[in-house]
Each structure stands twice: as C-alpha cells, then as structure tokens.
Amino acid sequence: MSWMYRAACRDVDPEIFFPIASPDTEAGEAAETQAKQVCGSCSVRARCLDEAIESREPHGVWGGESESARRGLLSGAHGRTS
Template sequence: MSDVSRLPDAVAENWDWQRRGACRGMDAAVFFHVDNERGFARRHREASAKQVCASCPVRAECLQHAISTEETYGIWGGLGENALRRLIAAKRRSPGPIA
C-alpha cells in the first residue's frame, strides 16, 4: 500500500490548482515513463512534457506539490526525476522553503 502520510488534506483549496493545469485532460503517459523506456524515446517524451509545463499557469504549485509530497516519478512542474530528487534531498537537509 502507498504511503500517503505526506499528502495534504482532501480540501478543495489544497487541490484546486490542478484544475488549471496545462496538462489537465492529457494522457498521463506523456509525463510518466513506461518500464524500460530509455534513450531517444525517453528524452523525447520528457521534452514534450516539459514543453507543456513551460506555459502552465500552475507550474509553481505543481512543483511545490511534488517537493512537499516527495514525488520522484515523472515530470512535475517542468522538472524531471533527477532534478526532483535533488530538490527533495535539499529540502530534507534544510527545513526552509525550496523552489
């Protein structure tokens, strides 16, 4: 079972930003890799996802959500998995706000 302890409460104000995301209604496969995806296919998919994020009105909220819930899978707020892991590690070392 997934650990949901880091997720915010189920209050509309906490999640309302997701309704305004540029990715809303898109296939999630654009933002999350399939097993064993590598090389050009992965780079191309990630670039496509980041292009959607580049013009998103809630990019900052998305990134903050990913950092606060320690989401390290997929593209969130225009950042890939390695960048997310670095920000989360920095957050763990420093209790102040990141991003």
C-alpha cells in the same frame, strides 16, 4: 487540489509525464522534453512542483522537473541551514 483544474496538462496524454520508456532512452528523453514544454506554459507550474516535492513524488515530470531534478531540489533543501 483545485489548482489541478487549471493545469496545462489536464487534457494531455499522461504518458508523456509518466513514460513507460526509461528516461535514459531516446523515447524517454523525447517524452520528458514534451512534458517540460507543456509545463513551460502552465499557470500553476510552481504549485505543481511544490506539491511533488512536498509529497516526495517518485515518478514522472511535475512542475517541469524530472524525478532526478526533484531529488536534487529536495536534497539541496535539506542541506541548507537558516
């Protein structure tokens, strides 16, 4: 996973990506917003999000998306037909 070495979050406190506070609290929302700001400037954001979706990562902000957003993306992918 060499893409991780290029991630904007590599030197950021992981607490903002995996907050102890519930996402439904003010502290949880603040951490998620901060994490998404870091992700917004990341050159490997898409790869990070792909990895989280492929591995069904259940926690944290990955590729600028929260747990609930990734679940929505995952369920949307399963609902599509080619």
